[in-house]
Amino acid sequence: MSKVEVYLDEQQVNNLQSILTQSEFGIHILFENSLITEVFKHPHSEEEFFEIENIKKVQEDILRLLQFKTLHDKRNFINSLSTENQHRIVRAYFYIIENNLRTNQKLAH
Numbered sequence: 001m002s003k004v005e006v007y008l009d010e011q012q013v014n015n016l017q018s019i020l021t022q023s024e025f026g027i028h029i030l031f032e033n034s035l036i037t038e039v040f041k042h043p044h045s046e047e048e049f050f051e052i053e054n055i056k057k058v059q060e061d062i063l064r065l066l067q068f069k070t071l072h073d074k075r076n077f078i079n080s081l082s083t084e085n086q087h088r089i090v091r092a093y094f095y096i097i098e099n100n101l102r103t104n105q106k107l108a109h
Contacts, residue, residue, distance in 0.1 A: 012069060019071075023097045030074060031090055039090045049091060058092040061085060 022029060028036060048054065061081065068074045078086060 009069075012066065015069070015071070016066065020097065020100055023093075024101060028093075029071060030078060030093065035086060036090060039087045042087075044091065049088075049095075054088065057085070058088055061089050062092060065089070 019030060065074055065077055068077055078089060081089065
């Protein structure tokens with residue numbers, strides 16, 4: 001996979017950190033609970049999720065999402081996506097949270 005550089009201003013970095021911190025406590029402000037419920041009602045294959053083409057799509061959507069400065073704009077962007085893309089970004093979000101939690105647990109020991 002190619003290297004991608006993303007430039008975020010301080011407000012965007014702080015906003016992202018806040019979202020990730022809240023997510024660790026089960027508060028998922030980017031998504032409606034109904035969307036999260038809908039995504040996890042359907043079985044999925046991790047192998048399919050981590051296929052190169054799918055990861056490229058995830059990366060594109062997340063990079064676009066990170067460019068929005070406000071939570072309102074981020075949520076509007078998510079709502080503008082197709083159902084398939086919304087589901088993909090929700091799954092990616094939860095993979096990021098899971099990975100973040102695992103990393104923080106390893107650092108604590």
